[in-house]
Amino acid sequence: MKGSAAHPRVAAGKTPPPEGLRAVLFDLDDTLYDHAYALNHALRSLWREEPAFRHRTLDAARAEYARLLEEFHLRLMAGKITENEARVRRFQALFRWAGEEISLRDARVKALTYRRLYLEHQRPVPGAVALVRRLAGSVRLGIVSNNRTRGQLDKLRSIGLTGLFDVLITSEEVGAAKPDPEIFQAALDGLKVARDEVVMVGDSWPSDVLGARAAGLTAVWFNRGAFPNPDPSLAVELTSLRPASSALEAIFLAYRLEED
Ligand SMILES: [Mg+2]
The missing domain is CATH 3.40.50.1000 (HAD superfamily/HAD-like)
Known part of the structure; x- marks a missing residue:
């Protein structure tokens, strides 16, 4: 964040804001x-490479992941779980939805792979x-x-x-x-x-x-x-x-x- 505000000014060539807008x-x-761009890239890679998803469409996986993201985000913001737990349990739940039970350890590996792909596509x-x-x-x-x-x-x-x-x-x-x-x-x-x-x-x-x-x-x-x-x-x-x-x-x- 920048320091305390300078006086509002309008640089040359800029459209000035309407009077009163500060x-x-x-x-x-x-x-x-x-976020959607990075998420789509990461999820698509996972969906392509994981056999667990072969009976699920990418759209269905995306919808379920969005639902899980919201569910675990609310738990995280309520202080009920840590950020790492939220990530790992989200992937365990996603695989369960696709029909495969995976261990927390495996879910952690999937979560890390997803995270790496997500970070690579930030924009x-x-x-x-x-x-x-x-x-x-x-x-x-x-x-x-x-x-x-x-x-x-x-x-x-x-x-x-x-x-x-x-x-x-x-x-x-x-x-x-x-x-x-x-x-x-x-x-x-x-x-x-x-x-x-x-x-x-x-x-x-x-x-x-x-x-x-x-x-x-x-x-x-x-x-x-x-x-x-x-x-x-x-x-x-x-x-x-x-x-x-x-x-x-x-x-x-x-x-x-x-x-x-
Ligand atoms: Mg928004």
């Missing part, structure tokens, strides 16, 4: 950091770095993430975004997770801005959009999968972060619409 908050996973969401760079310097920037602080710092580092954010707010640190307004309030406090001076950008409708709205913030829904919009009156929609100028315009438009 900060933009981002979700991290699958908004700036391409930013296309357009994310350019967008954040365009915003940096003209508004304050924060991350609001339902995850653990250390892991999120590693992800920011892996995609080259360390140093551009004023605050990193995690559910681990705050003790409340999106959509709870408390975690958004922690971001406002950290940035020393008011809720009507902020736009929140995120890919999760329930956590990022409904959470931001409940906290009184303007929301932009990053709808990369182009899913049906549950309620267009609640958030401006963005299906890609490229080109940065269009994504920037959508964020600024969302704020202006709120002001009207």
Whole structure:
């Protein structure tokens, strides 16, 4: 994280933010950091190489893995298991789902292989770095993430975004997770801005959009999968972060619409 804020300034050639907009908050996973991309690569390799999965489609394995990821993530965030236990037991459960009982020791080997493949395919969401760079310097920037602080710092580092954010707010640190307004309030406090001076950008409708709205913030829904919009009156929609100028315009438009 960078040090205390410089006075907001607009670099030459940049689109200035609308008057009153002082900060933009981002979700991290699958908004700036391409978790889905790394996960898909790692899981596809495992699925291809493991005989246990021969009667299961890749889509089915992906759906089950997503379910297990969420289940074990909740246990981890509740402090019921460690990160390593969550990883190992997730793979034991995945193999059980595929019809094979494996030992914890074997599950650990699978988890390590998956982890290596996942880390090899880390990347930013296309357009994310350019967008954040365009915003940096003209508004304050924060991350609001339902995850653990250390892991999120590693992800920011892996995609080259360390140093551009004023605050990193995690559910681990705050003790409340999106959509709870408390975690958004922690971001406002950290940035020393008011809720009507902020736009929140995120890919999760329930956590990022409904959470931001409940906290009184303007929301932009990053709808990369182009899913049906549950309620267009609640958030401006963005299906890609490229080109940065269009994504920037959508964020600024969302704020202006709120002001009207
Ligand atoms: Mg997300």
